[in-house]
Amino acid sequence: MSNAKTDKPIKKRKVKLEGDLLNYKGVWVLVESERGHVHPVSWELMGQGRLLADQLGVELCGVVMGAPGPELQAQCEAAFAYGADRCYRVASPVLADYRNVPYTQALTDLVNQFKPEIMLLGATTLGRDLAGSVATTLKTGLTADCTELAIDPEDRCLLSTRPTFGGSLLCTIVTLNYRPQMATVRHRVMPMPEAQPERSGLIVDVDPHLVETDVITKILDFVPDDQSGKPQLPYAEMIVSGGKGLGKAENFKLVWDLAKTLGAEVGASRAAIHAGWIAADRQVGQTGKTVRPALYIAAGISGAIQHRVGMEASDCIIAINNDPSAPIFDFAHYAIVGDCVQVLPALRKTFAAYLGKP
Amino acid sequence: MNIVVCIKQVPDSTHIRVHPVTNTIMRQGVPAVINPYDLFAIEAALQIRDTHGGKVTVITMGPPPAAVALRKALAYGCDEAVLITDKIFSGADTLATSYVLASAIATLGKEQPVDLVFTGKQTIDGDTAQVGPGIAKRLNLELLTYVSKIVAVNREAGKIQVERRAEGGVQLLETRLPALITMLEGTNEIRFGSAPDMFRAARAEIRTWDRESAGIEDLKKVGLKGSPTVVSRVFGPTPRAEKAQQIAFDPAAPQAATDALLEKVLAEIPKVGKELERHKVEAGAGANHE
Amino acid sequence: MNQPTEKFDVIVVGAGPAGNAAAYTLAKAGKKVLQLERGEYPGSKNVQGAILYADALEKIIPDFRDSAPLERHVVEQRMWLMEEQSHLGTHFRSDQYNQQPGNRYTIIRARFDKWFSDQVQQAGALVLCEMTVTELLKDESGRVIGVNVDRENGRIYADAVILADGVNSLVASRAGLREDIKPAAVALGVKEIIFMPKETIDARFNLTGQEGAVIEMFGSISEGMVGTGFLYTNKDSISVGIGCMLSDMKQQQTTPVELLEKLKRHPSVAPLIAGGETREYAAHLLPEGGYDALPKLYGEGWMLVGDSAGFLNAVHREGSNLAMTTGRLAAETLLELFAAGQPASASNLARYQARLDESFVMKDLKKYRKIPGMLDRQRQFVADYPGLLNQAAFNFFSVDGRDKEAKEKEIIASFRQRRSLLGLLGDAFRVWRATR
Numbered sequence A: 001m002s003n004a005k006t007d008k009p010i011k012k013r014k015v016k017l018e019g020d021l022l023n024y025k026g027v028w029v030l031v032e033s034e035r036g037h038v039h040p041v042s043w044e045l046m047g048q049g050r051l052l053a054d055q056l057g058v059e060l061c062g063v064v065m066g067a068p069g070p071e072l073q074a075q076c077e078a079a080f081a082y083g084a085d086r087c088y089r090v091a092s093p094v095l096a097d098y099r100n101v102p103y104t105q106a107l108t109d110l111v112n113q114f115k116p117e118i119m120l121l122g123a124t125t126l127g128r129d130l131a132g133s134v135a136t137t138l139k140t141g142l143t144a145d146c147t148e149l150a151i152d153p154e155d156r157c158l159l160s161t162r163p164t165f166g167g168s169l170l171c172t173i174v175t176l177n178y179r180p181q182m183a184t185v186r187h188r189v190m191p192m193p194e195a196q197p198e199r200s201g202l203i204v205d206v207d208p209h210l211v212e213t214d215v216i217t218k219i220l221d222f223v224p225d226d227q228s229g230k231p232q233l234p235y236a237e238m239i240v241s242g243g244k245g246l247g248k249a250e251n252f253k254l255v256w257d258l259a260k261t262l263g264a265e266v267g268a269s270r271a272a273i274h275a276g277w278i279a280a281d282r283q284v285g286q287t288g289k290t291v292r293p294a295l296y297i298a299a300g301i302s303g304a305i306q307h308r309v310g311m312e313a314s315d316c317i318i319a320i321n322n323d324p325s326a327p328i329f330d331f332a333h334y335a336i337v338g339d340c341v342q343v344l345p346a347l348r349k350t351f352a353a354y355l356g357k358p
Numbered sequence B: 001m002n003i004v005v006c007i008k009q010v011p012d013s014t015h016i017r018v019h020p021v022t023n024t025i026m027r028q029g030v031p032a033v034i035n036p037y038d039l040f041a042i043e044a045a046l047q048i049r050d051t052h053g054g055k056v057t058v059i060t061m062g063p064p065p066a067a068v069a070l071r072k073a074l075a076y077g078c079d080e081a082v083l084i085t086d087k088i089f090s091g092a093d094t095l096a097t098s099y100v101l102a103s104a105i106a107t108l109g110k111e112q113p114v115d116l117v118f119t120g121k122q123t124i125d126g127d128t129a130q131v132g133p134g135i136a137k138r139l140n141l142e143l144l145t146y147v148s149k150i151v152a153v154n155r156e157a158g159k160i161q162v163e164r165r166a167e168g169g170v171q172l173l174e175t176r177l178p179a180l181i182t183m184l185e186g187t188n189e190i191r192f193g194s195a196p197d198m199f200r201a202a203r204a205e206i207r208t209w210d211r212e213s214a215g216i217e218d219l220k221k222v223g224l225k226g227s228p229t230v231v232s233r234v235f236g237p238t239p240r241a242e243k244a245q246q247i248a249f250d251p252a253a254p255q256a257a258t259d260a261l262l263e264k265v266l267a268e269i270p271k272v273g274k275e276l277e278r279h280k281v282e283a284g285a286g287a288n289h290e
Numbered sequence C: 001m002n003q004p005t006e007k008f009d010v011i012v013v014g015a016g017p018a019g020n021a022a023a024y025t026l027a028k029a030g031k032k033v034l035q036l037e038r039g040e041y042p043g044s045k046n047v048q049g050a051i052l053y054a055d056a057l058e059k060i061i062p063d064f065r066d067s068a069p070l071e072r073h074v075v076e077q078r079m080w081l082m083e084e085q086s087h088l089g090t091h092f093r094s095d096q097y098n099q100q101p102g103n104r105y106t107i108i109r110a111r112f113d114k115w116f117s118d119q120v121q122q123a124g125a126l127v128l129c130e131m132t133v134t135e136l137l138k139d140e141s142g143r144v145i146g147v148n149v150d151r152e153n154g155r156i157y158a159d160a161v162i163l164a165d166g167v168n169s170l171v172a173s174r175a176g177l178r179e180d181i182k183p184a185a186v187a188l189g190v191k192e193i194i195f196m197p198k199e200t201i202d203a204r205f206n207l208t209g210q211e212g213a214v215i216e217m218f219g220s221i222s223e224g225m226v227g228t229g230f231l232y233t234n235k236d237s238i239s240v241g242i243g244c245m246l247s248d249m250k251q252q253q254t255t256p257v258e259l260l261e262k263l264k265r266h267p268s269v270a271p272l273i274a275g276g277e278t279r280e281y282a283a284h285l286l287p288e289g290g291y292d293a294l295p296k297l298y299g300e301g302w303m304l305v306g307d308s309a310g311f312l313n314a315v316h317r318e319g320s321n322l323a324m325t326t327g328r329l330a331a332e333t334l335l336e337l338f339a340a341g342q343p344a345s346a347s348n349l350a351r352y353q354a355r356l357d358e359s360f361v362m363k364d365l366k367k368y369r370k371i372p373g374m375l376d377r378q379r380q381f382v383a384d385y386p387g388l389l390n391q392a393a394f395n396f397f398s399v400d401g402r403d404k405e406a407k408e409k410e411i412i413a414s415f416r417q418r419r420s421l422l423g424l425l426g427d428a429f430r431v432w433r434a435t436r
């Protein structure tokens, strides 16, 4: 993003669209699939895209890419169920597995042909790889890792908001005089919309004219991750997280104990991970996992913006902190000002009694 | 192998604070470091050089003090350094940055063809992960992002094999050189340069390029002017409309507070009650823990 | 790698005020100087927020005021005797301190050290950071001929080595040039920098422009240990800290963090720093053994300067000026020898000792040589008097219907209760003698 170095809001620059750029209409969402499996972030984006499209009074379109087959049909139908009005189906054997060059070429061509004003992608490894390449090829702006998307009612511009720098700040970025306006959003930042299976839409088939022999990069092998035993933070309905305020590694056990009683997942702030108290895949926040549980208990976590953006969508946030002015109390629902080493065991006992556990 | 590594000097994020009153970033006294992700790129490049020969050139686009970052890279063992600096580059977003870097790499390529370009996965200030892909597209290099391992390099055949972190697993990819690799974090450990390296780095001449020497062709594509995105607002997070409800806590009777808390939560947030209910039923089943 | 061996006229170990003064003086005179610093950059390892005494720096860089990052010049000095809820104090403020050139400044060490190091480099010295000296290289005769650093091929040679590596000076102790530091001879200082807008600081301390204030604190804050607290105003931040003898801390099992937190909560201090944001916390040792704890200061091919030799005036909390002065004197000694074509042998380096003896450094240290021991033995100075005085003041100033004479009697009685009249006289005499 440009001007990240500006500390103050800068003068509002007027968006001026000229010539062909005026023809760019509609909101697009890339339906990201790898090995036939649609990444749920795509449906979250579809839900958000629906809101933006309605506000602009334009169509919401899904972009479905992959090897020809029934899977693409199913993906289009799912896209309709989650809110799309139309789907561009780009099928080619060359697109069977994700590779940068053919995907970039296919998506770039599609944009040039159908001209969307907004294009949203998941901030996954695939989404970031593709978005960066497509934006450069199209010479347009791209805002990464947004936590909020909105439309400026005045000039119909996409307002992409994301945390900035290490500080506790957010910034809103707009793309001037270029189209489409591109943004990537992380998994679980936007709510999952309710599927409406009765919805349907129009499928537009597009042949990307890709030839395998033109593609230089070859996939020799793919080793899927072993998911067993991995923390499933993004989907957890209850999470107990510990931060630097726990004081020392041993105290993290109190977090595990409470989580065990609750049947909850264990999360952590980056400071706790840096301290080496817990594995890195349990980090919640901007550079860790984004979560939206029903219950989030934060023990000894200050509530820095990078942590906050990863968990503020939780239905109920209980914060334990011994500093009454800790920023986390600005957005938690319940506050206990006290030493988490004392509060956590008490909380465990309370829940154990309620749940009828030892 | 002729390898170029792009690095950026960034403020050490652990030291950045927001001014409590003016809500602006306090930059004063914040030490500048090499973007930590870029260290993995530097080390990967050095390892390839060590086994296959050739040289590693580090480049950065930034203000003159960014030379410090380049010198540091030289101390790790990189062979040459180029600072790309010009007033008109300021205010660049990733699109404009990748244009300048791509032009500079092309210029280096005229001295000797470039086989590999490395960047970090992302920067800790921009955090976009876009500059690497941007450079690759502009130079028409094969792009390999999120690389976790360099498996094999065959210079004669002009080929490279890498493992790439994909969404649901790891891809083993083979492509041709020249290519651009963005290196994943945690994949190697930066070496500790020798004392002679420290002397060499301190005395090395750092080439400084402006728009002309960097071979910039279109001045409209650089800096603020060449950046399609602008920051329209910087602001602090807004507190929730209501502050958190305070539950009185007395260390002498801790459970009184937590009991009161649970009662409140159950009364006010039904979703939590429902979730707990599930666990009452499931009690004893146990969740998946390490 | 077969790099040619590096050889310099002088190697200076450490880039604090002492090392910088030495390296600058030598480089300015055209010597081939290598300065080694273990930190990531000069100042990165140094405790922030301090007082700079102009005179010592002026003798090295006369026009330093033009470019050095000075925070404020000190126009007001307060001395507070602290009791749990009160303080009794003096203010000395003079408009004379507003006259140019200024005499004392508050600085932030990280910035100041960086600036000083820039001057050193501009003067022509080669400064390498992230180079930790692990040992001194000696020839068969035991003469120091260089240093070894913690990196591969780390042997570097020089005609003389100046050790300016601070209070711990592991290099010197490891080489047997001095003993390991003893807890009774060092204080542990902790401090914090608390940021707030300049206007707030100006209003709270009654300052305008670049004016600054300093508070020195004694008494209950050190919980009976030998120690002092301090508070300095910087441009848009306040440095607050406390130092106590390491031996005392060990004995009382107090952590420096607790002490500092307590100081910050003191009702006289809390309002001054309220609302600020703490940004730096650091702990650092200070050599407070004084004159009697000084080790041998030079030998075959080496010299000790600054904290590494223990040059610190605990009573006046002066350290950096002694560091800079000793650094300069060591450098000047070498310059004189080089000019005469003489080697840096122990007998020749005796001239360093002579220069030191003539300077304020040794004179001041001698003057106060009794203080460290006295405070250690006579705890009443830190433990009792501040409390008694505060109580006295409280009694005296509280209007409660009793006549003043009765109050005076009560006050005197309370002092007598704690110390006999003879003891009181003795204390007064001891202070006089120790500072004479």
Ligand SMILES: Cc1cc2nc3c(=O)[nH]c(=O)nc-3n(C[C@H](O)[C@H](O)[C@H](O)COP(=O)(O)OP(=O)(O)OC[C@H]3O[C@@H](n4cnc5c(N)ncnc54)[C@H](O)[C@@H]3O)c2cc1C
Residues within 6 Å of the ligand: A165, A166, A167, A242, A243, A244, A245, A246, A247, A268, A269, A270, A271, A272, A283, A284, A285, A286, A287, A288, A289, A299, A300, A301, A302, A303, A304, A305, A306, A307, A310, A320, A321, A322, A323, A326, A338, A339, A340, A341, B013, B014, B124, B125
């Ligand atoms: C680019 C970038 C990305 C980042 N990404 C993330 C991210 O994804 N996730 C993340 O979490 N952070 C992230 N951070 C770091 C983030 O800015 C904070 O530094 C971090 O979240 C702080 O963790 P913490 O709250 O545990 O620690 P601290 O900020 O140290 O807070 C500890 C808290 O515990 C309280 N406390 C102390 N003792 C006790 C006690 N006995 N009982 C109760 N409370 C106590 C203190 O009052 C304090 O509020 C990122 C930073 C940067 C620059």
Ligand SMILES: Cc1cc2nc3c(=O)[nH]c(=O)nc-3n(C[C@H](O)[C@H](O)[C@H](O)COP(=O)(O)OP(=O)(O)OC[C@H]3O[C@@H](n4cnc5c(N)ncnc54)[C@H](O)[C@@H]3O)c2cc1C
Residues within 6 Å of the ligand: C013, C014, C015, C016, C017, C018, C019, C020, C036, C037, C038, C039, C042, C043, C045, C046, C047, C049, C050, C051, C052, C053, C131, C132, C133, C134, C164, C165, C166, C167, C169, C170, C171, C189, C190, C191, C241, C242, C243, C283, C284, C285, C286, C305, C306, C307, C308, C311, C312, C317, C318, C319, C320, C321, C323
């Ligand atoms: C809390 C506190 C407050 C103080 N306040 C004041 C004050 O207000 N005014 C004042 O005049 N003085 C003050 N002092 C004292 C003053 O800070 C010191 O006397 C002064 O810093 C000494 O300078 P120096 O150069 O000898 O040592 P240092 O400043 O300690 O510098 C030594 C340098 O050597 C480096 N080093 C150490 N070992 C090695 C190695 N093996 N290889 C390479 N490099 C190495 C270190 O990283 C460091 O940069 C204070 C001290 C403290 C702790």
Ligand SMILES: Nc1ncnc2c1ncn2[C@@H]1O[C@H](COP(=O)(O)O)[C@@H](O)[C@H]1O
Residues within 6 Å of the ligand: B006, B007, B008, B035, B037, B038, B041, B059, B060, B061, B062, B094, B097, B101, B118, B119, B120, B121, B122, B123, B124, B126, B127, B128, B129, B130, B131, B132
């Ligand atoms: N100004 C720059 N100069 C050199 N390299 C850069 C610059 N900005 C970004 N990069 C490289 O591009 C990578 C991704 O940056 P970003 O897109 O900002 O997250 C970084 O890890 C660097 O390797």
